Amino acid sequence: MVRVQRDDIDVGAELAAMTSGNHRIGGVATFIGTMRDLSDGQSVAAMTLEHYPGMTEKQLEAIEQEANTRWALEASLIVHRYGRFLPGDRIVFVATAAPHRQAALESCAFLIDWLKTKAPFWKLEETNDGARWVDARDSDDAATARWGQTPK
Amino acid sequence: MVRVQRDDIDVGAELAAMTSGNHRIGGVATFIGTMRDLSDGQSVAAMTLEHYPGMTEKQLEAIEQEANTRWALEASLIVHRYGRFLPGDRIVFVATAAPHRQAALESCAFLIDWLKTKAPFWKLEETNDGARWVDARDSDDAATARWGQTPK
Amino acid sequence: MKLLYFAWLRQRIGVTEETVTLPGDISTVGSLLTWLQGRSDAHATALADLSVVRVAVNQDYARAADPVSDDDEVALFPPVTGG
Amino acid sequence: MKLLYFAWLRQRIGVTEETVTLPGDISTVGSLLTWLQGRSDAHATALADLSVVRVAVNQDYARAADPVSDDDEVALFPPVTGG
Numbered sequence: 001m002v003r004v005q006r007d008d009i010d011v012g013a014e015l016a017a018m019t020s021g022n023h024r025i026g027g028v029a030t031f032i033g034t035m036r037d038l039s040d041g042q043s044v045a046a047m048t049l050e051h052y053p054g055m056t057e058k059q060l061e062a063i064e065q066e067a068n069t070r071w072a073l074e075a076s077l078i079v080h081r082y083g084r085f086l087p088g089d090r091i092v093f094v095a096t097a098a099p100h101r102q103a104a105l106e107s108c109a110f111l112i113d114w115l116k117t118k119a120p121f122w123k124l125e126e127t128n129d130g131a132r133w134v135d136a137r138d139s140d141d142a143a144t145a146r147w148g149q150t151p152k
Numbered sequence: 153m154v155r156v157q158r159d160d161i162d163v164g165a166e167l168a169a170m171t172s173g174n175h176r177i178g179g180v181a182t183f184i185g186t187m188r189d190l191s192d193g194q195s196v197a198a199m200t201l202e203h204y205p206g207m208t209e210k211q212l213e214a215i216e217q218e219a220n221t222r223w224a225l226e227a228s229l230i231v232h233r234y235g236r237f238l239p240g241d242r243i244v245f246v247a248t249a250a251p252h253r254q255a256a257l258e259s260c261a262f263l264i265d266w267l268k269t270k271a272p273f274w275k276l277e278e279t280n281d282g283a284r285w286v287d288a289r290d291s292d293d294a295a296t297a298r299w300g301q302t303p304k
Numbered sequence: 305m306k307l308l309y310f311a312w313l314r315q316r317i318g319v320t321e322e323t324v325t326l327p328g329d330i331s332t333v334g335s336l337l338t339w340l341q342g343r344s345d346a347h348a349t350a351l352a353d354l355s356v357v358r359v360a361v362n363q364d365y366a367r368a369a370d371p372v373s374d375d376d377e378v379a380l381f382p383p384v385t386g387g
Numbered sequence: 388m389k390l391l392y393f394a395w396l397r398q399r400i401g402v403t404e405e406t407v408t409l410p411g412d413i414s415t416v417g418s419l420l421t422w423l424q425g426r427s428d429a430h431a432t433a434l435a436d437l438s439v440v441r442v443a444v445n446q447d448y449a450r451a452a453d454p455v456s457d458d459d460e461v462a463l464f465p466p467v468t469g470g
Binding site: 033049050051052054055058059080091092112115116117118119120121122123124133134135136137 | 310364
Binding site: 010011012013015019020021022023024025026027028029030031032033034035036037038087088099101102104105108109112116143 | 172173174176180185187190240261264295
């Protein structure tokens with residue numbers, strides 16, 4: 001399942017809803033992205049995450065489907081927030097569940113690597129020097145490249 | 153931090169306690185191991201996890217320290233339960249937090265691979281044919297081997 | 305054609321979205337970008353370096369050679385920085 | 388020496404732990420295991436296949452050549468199946 005929302009993410013509740021009653025699950029891997037107070041060596045007081053409504057959901061659903069094609073998952077969930085964030089706030093939550101741990105761990109890493117490079121979100125950071133748009137990171141592209149061809 | 157306990161694991165509360173107030177964290181990777189109702193093709197009604205008190209804590213602390221040596225982590229947590237479990241129950245929880253996602257994802261996978269092959273726990277499954285001790289899996293040893301030499 | 309702009313492209317061009325009618329010779333993403341560069345000074349500035357401009361046609365990533373038509377929703381934005 | 392047994396090794400030997408005094412010629416994990424095989428029929432059965440017996444000395448994994456003494460806590464158990 002995919003959700004794009006302004007509200008905070010209740011990790012415990014999301015996990016419970018995702019796995020409840022499914023006794024084929026042996027492992028759940030999750031990743032929670034949170035806001036750091038430091039970016040490229042500069043202190044960041046707050047951040048606004050802009051996205052492309054419609055495309056975001058479409059792309060997240062495509063990549064979730066791709067993960068379910070590559071790995072035999074029992075459940076998967078992507079929740080991505082937008083709006084204004086303060087340091088420590090949760091930004092994104094990815095969870096994958098499978099009978100064995102390897103499929104859960106790999107697919108979770110796959111999804112978050114993809115999200116970082118392909119999901120249409122843009123970060124506007126508030127620093128002492130004013131607001132600045134964050135540049136894309138080459139290391140993120142490299143992380144995604146190791147998964148090979150993914151849906152456009 | 154390492155804990156071995158009979159009680160259930162409150163994932164949301166554990167995560168909050170682990171990351172609260174640390175604004176250097178950009179990513180938290182977690183793994184939750186849960187009990188499956190099927191093992192080696194046979195239905196399992198319940199399972200008892202026996203462990204070696206003292207050695208368990210000692211070994212978990214050593215491997216947590218090793219993870220913190222290999223990766224620059226802001227926080228790490230291993231909670232492993234023992235006792236009797238029913239399908240769907242949480243058995244183990246691993247969480248690692250780091251400024252960037254790669255360190256969190258890798259160290260979380262490292263810890264759970266190690267736990268599966270070196271932590272002194274033994275599973276006694278209750279099936280229709282009676283109780284049986286679970287054999288170690290070769291695939292788990294292979295998963296651990298890829299991390300190279302770890303503390304004895 | 306419905307055009308959407310995001311992040312600093314939106315700020316530099318000064319509008320969130322606009323509707324345009326394509327000249328007959330504009331039929332690919334690449335030719336659309338070149339045409340848009342001449343639309344205003346703001347467009348010219350925002351689209352000066354196309355290596356940092358990404359394009360989505362109908363909410364899918366597109367490349368320079370991909371076709372576009374007046375019925376499409378086309379979005380222009382910088383490389384994404386999500387998650 | 389304090390000996391601890393776990394899982395099916397504990398069940399086959401029939402005790403959770405026992406205290407033994409080592410003969411003078413027993414000074415390694417390997418010689419200890421051989422000596423324990425002769426301690427009772429239950430020990431002999433439980434320890435018949437040493438390829439599925441793991442040993443910890445003072446709560447650290449140990450190998451056949453590692454030293455043991457009367458002051459040690461030695462645990463015998465099958466390959467672990469945690470997580």
